[in-house]
Amino acid sequence: MSVLPYPLLALSLLLMWLILNSFSVGHLLLGSAIAVFASWSMAALRPSKPRIRRWDLLARLLVIVLYDIIQSNIAVVRLILTGRRPGHHSAFLAVPLELKDPTGLALLAVIITSTPGTAWIEYNSSEGTLLMHILDVMDETEWIDIVKNRYERLLREIFE
Amino acid sequence: MSHAADLPLWAAIAVSAFLLLGSGLALIGMIGFTRLPSFYQRLHAPTLGTSWGTGGVVMASMIYFSVVGGRPVFHELLVGIFVTVTTPVTLMLLAQAALHRDRAEGDPTVPGSIAADTEAARDDAKT
Amino acid sequence: MSATILYWSLTCAQVMLSIAMALAMLRMVFGPRAQDRVLGLDALYLNSMLLLLVFGIGSGRTIYFEAALIIGLLGFVSTVALAKFLMRGEVIE
Incomplete structure (x- = not known):
């Protein structure tokens, strides 16, 4: 299993975390941790992976x-x-x-x-x-x- | 209204315009919701509020808090994204429920089931 | 000057959204069939969410934004549950 199975999902979760809270190094780390764990739990659900070509x-x-x-x-x-x-x-x-x-x-x-x-x-x-x-x-x-x-x-x- | 006095005029006009656009569209949507004659026509009325109704109010809020706070504020955008993503789910489920109920009653104005064969096939597979 | 413009537009927006909520409530109470009532409830949730955002601009506080987000969430979940109930006659299968 790769570290980031859904890079787009992880990135948008991190962005959402930083928008909801104000930007700081602590929130950046916390948000990244949450994004990584959330994309792991998403991988456990095995949804079909969208491929955006263009x-x-x-x-x-x-x-x-x-x-x-x-x-x-x-x-x-x-x-x-x-x-x-x-x-x-x-x-x-x-x-x-x-x-x-x-x-x-x-x-x-x-x-x-x-x-x-x-x-x-x-x-x-x-x-x-x-x-x-x-x-x-x-x-x-x-x-x-x-x-x-x-x-x-x-x-x-x-x-x- | 404590911070409103130090708002520049252009920002006040922009916030007011977006605010009136958004709430006006929501109101017109609800007027249509009470006036349109059938359920499937009424289904279209709240989308006025969910598309540019929400968009207008969210834009007004974003401009206001960005200008007052002196830094860009985006978090209202989440409300807009959230509404855009959830409205199709609720409207689709409601439309299917209404269609299911109308078909069960034998209403002649709704079209016959396009999923009838698959439903039947699934029932066959079960038994 | 800008305070006056903002005051009147905020008042107008609040009045319009309140009327919109009243109309949605009307459909929720009198709507001929159950699906009309559920759609009315959904519209009521949406308009109250917008009204909370307008309150947020009026008071200059961001706490209303979080309330609006929660109202939107509750509206979505309750409408989905009610639509599911209309379709099958029960929520938990």
Whole structure:
């Protein structure tokens, strides 16, 4: 067993410790010890280890998602305050996914849920179908296109 | 309001703007939560508060304590990260619970189970 | 000048978040079905967490931040437990 099985987890735990307490040498040592022990106990659970292949694309995805969250915030606020435009309705939508990596799927769930207006309802892992609910939809194919081309393609390049 | 007097004007305006943005979005989300007609539509309303609602208040708090303390303060960021990571879990579980209950009652407005075959297969494997 | 701006925006934010909490509570009490009530409870937790952060800015103390973190944690755990209960009819299986 290596000393640091999950270097990213250990680093973020240490960072969290230093943010919660003020920075000092004592807290640096204590935080490092806690990070190392926590990553050992994580190793005992044996979760699947995520492999991030493209850090540059991860940064691009983050920018895209932040922009989309702002956009959909405005859209949902307009819908709540002014009511539904004619021709629009809310609907369930089944999206076939080719993404299989668990970390990528988890990230996709976070993206879809934290964007107002779209909600992740159910995922069938054997067929790779995702059921989502869209608050304001006019053309269903447009949303399938957004999920598949805007998020899934990038996620597949990052994780697979 | 003891420290507010020595805050520079730009910081006060930035803190106020983010504060009003965040709490306004949370309020609009809750107005939608009371007005939208079905559960699955209401599921979208709290995400206004969890995305930029929380983001705005966290940004305001970070700017305020950084300027007042004279050093960068980041610990509010943890609240934002925590909310972003936990909201999908709660909403996903609630949506699945609602879907399960609606399907058990035979509600025609919800789609049929896409996991039906796997559930059936798992039940078969058990018996 | 900056104290006045901050005072009024803090008051506005507190009033707006209190109304938001009242609306969430309304849904929690009158919500037609159990899942609406659980979602209302989750929204109530979220808004009270935001209100605590606003209190923290108003008083200039960081103790409210820790309270907000704990409220967020409790909200997450209780909503997950209640959703699990709705799905299966029991929490401990």
